[in-house]
Amino acid sequence: MFKTLFRPLIQAHNINKIKKLAVNGDAEAQNKFAKMYHFGLYVEQNYTQAAIWYTKAATQGVIQAQSALGELYEYGQGVKQNDAKAFEWYHKAAARGDAYAQNSIGWMYEKGKGAEQDYKKALQWYSKAAEQGEIDAQYNLGVMYNNGLGIAQNYKMAFRWLKQAAEKGHIQAQAVVAAMLFEGLGVTKDESLALDFYHQSAKSGFAPAQSHLGVIKERNREFSDARVWYRKAAEQGEPSALSHLGLMYEFGESVARNRIIAYGLFEMAVTQGDKTALDIRDTIAKSLTQSQREEAIELAHNPKKLWELLDNTL
Template sequence: MKFPWFVLATSLCMETLWGADIPALTKQAGTGNATAQYELAEIFAEGKGVARNPKLAVQYAAQSAAKGNAKALYRLAALVFEGKGATQDVGRASGLFKDCRKPLEELAKKGDADAQAKLGVLLMRGLSGPPEQEAAKEWTIKAAKQGNAKAQYDLGSLYLFGRVVKKDLTAALNWFLKGAKGGHPGAQVSYGIAKADGYGTARDLKEARKWLNLAAKSFDPDMVQRAKQALARIEAGDLQELPDTKAMKAKADDGNLDEQYRLGLVYHEGQGVEQNLPAAHELFAKAAKKGHARACNALGGQLIKGLGCKKDVAAAHHWWLLAAKSGLPDAQANLGLLLSRGEDGVVKKDVVEAYKWLTLAARAENPRMAARARSMREGLTQNMKGLEIFKGVRAAQGFKPVKIPVPAPPVKRDGE
């Protein structure tokens, strides 16, 4: 199931307070209060309770930054970088980002959640130098745990896409919900669509409408549009049909291998249910041991990354090899990629075998799979000798698919 509505949270917009007393802040800002000036810059930049006004945001951010407010300097850099309220100037913005990094770090170390969240974006996107994704992740987590809604949205997106962290739909939705409760329109849209589509969770249209309607009333134009589009899909009934997990489970429990594999996919992808990788692993393993090729391939995919199980490269190679020998192009491509590079000192690099499997996968009826295999093979041949390519071609020509033995043989390891 695809979920194209999510927005990867690398936006430069940050968090500020709802319900701010703008007249009072304006009065304080007029007296030169740097904190009030910064608050107003954030409010007008993000449209927190009022329509966005980038020019005013630039004005107040510049005033506060001139008094040494690092967060205001970050905001000014972001506005200049995006060309909002000021002439776009990436070079100038880069300099401002570099200038604000050190003071932001000092604030972040003192526990300032807003500074932590800003620092997370700064480092994730490499706005002040090369990206530092691990450090960015840690600052984002710290800010999210302190209740910063934007950081919660950012962290949810990291888990959703498996960026810097292991992909985890349950964690992603938990953070989106926290961010949604904190008033972040992007989090509200992401969580609302998840509930509408049953992505990593049970479908709940009432809950979906609740969050999408809130986002539709925000002052974030992009999220307003996305929320309205999602609401229109709900009202038109333009929603993907979800699997009947109860019926599937009954058949899987009766030993139906196809249903064991399909139910494993449901749990693995969170189709109308909460994602459950260990349950998926158990189902894939059950069907794989009975010779189900696609289950073997799926099991290998979990083992290579440690999804729902302990990472085991040797076992991943074992199950992919069984499925590849049976003629499954997906497994042949996965095995070819693994052999093209080797991994963890467990699977040795073998470019001839890799070329063989990628050549076989390139014959797949599925055009996307065939194109993927051809692309990987082209990359592999750049570092291969002519004789190695010849051997790979001959090996592919001599291939004949064989059925997976039942029960499938156990994983063999070095020394056994």
């Protein structure tokens, strides 16, 4: 009780102490003060103030401040967005071993942001960060090996790094690892383990994994489960899930056949960029009246109404 009552006073005292040290030029205090503004810790979040204090600390050589300042420039938080500045500060921190900055530099080289695109340099920086256990770098490095970017394609190495990220909970890595296990790419084929990774990713909300899981369930004729996973992914706008769900309503697979709903789902898939959905949508359209097509298009542009209709047409 005593500690709870006086905690705000203690925090206020510590904040004032940190501020005083920061104002007097203490680099570590400047970095702490910047973090408080950056993340809204005990003060109102203020990216501009965060950038000011990170700059002071970064200029004095605080690695974490250099990395954080790079991030603010990358995303234009508290400063004008500037890829060149982001690269400059990330590079300072990365050269001194900061894993987050190393991954960020790798990403900037890969995408050609703030520096000329260079897959080999991207690979080098991803490797440095991945070796330190940086989860995003492990995923990025795995993707580079998987796609043969900056190095000869190597599924075995791709799987090695992707699995490390997947086991730490990286949802995209989990989905890729699952696909590789299903195909036996870089690893012995193991459909049971693949399903485990797909489930982990899907349960964390990754739409592509949810859609793939739906495909697997449908192949196994577990139509109700397939529909559930397609629906989860479709509500996030996943094109393939919208098309698969549309087919279920087109053919009445575990649901009452409804071509208006099917057309609406394919229309949404087309809007989300699935060009393969065009032909099926247009084929369905031939079986609908003008008023039915208009109703389907209205549903496609009013997803909330569409999902409510789906709940009532099982």
